[in-house]
Amino acid sequence: DQQVKQNSPSLSVQEGRISILNCDYTNSMFDYFLWYKKYPAEGPTFLISISSIKDKNEDGRFTVFLNKSAKHLSLHIVPSQPGDSAVYFCAASGDPGTYKYIFGTGTRLKVLA
């Protein structure tokens, strides 16, 4: 059973507009969340994180929102750029300091110029 779900396998957005990538989880014990970006032929690279004690975390064009009651997090990219075209994975952990990050299946974002 998939504990971390990214229900949209792909998303296309026009350059300059907002990209919203969604992630749902089932385990209420998860309390730390990461987003990774992956380009073809490269490993995933860490993008942004959020702890369950927050509902929002910003880093430049990237903002992650967490809705604990809905067990939902989202990554907003504003404005979207062609270089943001990649696969985005969310990951969740209920126990920081251990190995237990559960990854979603990824969403492929394509930003159209």
Place this chain on the structure above:
Amino acid sequence: DADVTQTPRNRITKTGKRIMLECSQTKGHDRMYWYRQDPGLGLRLIYYSFDVKDINKGEISDGYSVSRQAQAKFSLSLESAIPNQTALYFCATSDFRDSTDTQYFGPGTRLTVL
């Protein structure tokens, strides 16, 4: 130079062959991990190691073994490869001093078992 390197980057082998994938890191991290990625399944943990003397099974360890030769090196072996082990394999590291345990990934090894 890359902090986490994997060799080989691509490998094609036949069913029944023994294969070793290698991972090296210069980040000075004590924790190392092996994942596999399959289409539609995301990243799944195979094995992890918190230090040279510590090896632990992950979610999908059957058919795999690992060796932590040094703090900087972590190898994954397929003793007798089978076609459903065809996948993209990633090594990752993390620092025990980082309470978030953020993981840093290598570039991946694409393995095809015929």
